[in-house]
Amino acid sequence: MRCALIVNPVAKRGKSILLAQRAQKRLTQYGWECDLLISQSGDHIRQLTRQAMAKKYDAVAIAGGDGSIHHAVQVLAKTETPLGIIPxxxxxDLVRTLGIPHNPEEAADVIGQGQIKRIDLGRILAANLLEPRYYCGIVTCGFDSDVAEFAHRHRNIPGGWFGYVGAALVLLAQFEFPEILVQGEGVDFKGQILLVATANCPAYGGGLNIAPMAQIDDGLLHVCIVRRTSKIRILFLMPTVFTGKHVLEPEVSIHPLERVRLVGKKPLPLYADGEPVGTTPAEIWVEPKSISVFVPRNELFS
Structure with a gap:
């Protein structure tokens, strides 16, 4: 068995190559031939993934974060080649949803043990995109897109929820609530929003449970709309997102949909898996069981 292990060398503050080498060593103990491939950009990740498939590798693994996985998925979607992840x-957020350990040896064990599951992907066609883009996690619009853009420009900020909250506090004071139209089966919302999140899995931002009922294999997207409210009120709402209790608040609604349309009064930036994917207007839909992923033997999602 052969695995192409594609590494984002700047991930984990430059430690990703060492972590990938640890995973590589563990995979050889399972009898895998594992080749380390160092990427230079998101486009290069796609190129390396295509080359791995052309060379008939049995699996492609990514040593990187959600953004690196996002680029590999553009090539692996709708194929039988399974994706492995070394966080x-x-x-x-994707590995948290799948239950993959953060330790590189234990993540390599997941690949070595060989349990594979087909999971859903979201897909988006937005202004400025030449073709639809797949995504694993969540498409953000509104305030959370501003936070994602901030994180994209400031790669040195801390990861996880701490970095998200820090960026959010910086940006909230100057945030202007955009007006948007959200349309789907049984949903026709028009108004000013804090954010709209179109979720294939429950969390983003390092564990913020924006759509706690979302499952990555249920054939649905969970669209979370947070309507405009006072900024003081937003500060009180923020902590509830960690536990998913924000869904009980009157400003918040969750809509399970197969497809949704977003139209901003003006073009609004969109981010998927933390990567820029154009602006509104946009069509977003679910592609059920679209990619094979190595998962732990004790995975609990349905």
């Missing part, structure tokens, strides 16, 4: 990112 090296700031948020690591």
């Amino acid at each position: 090296c990112g700031r948020g690591n």
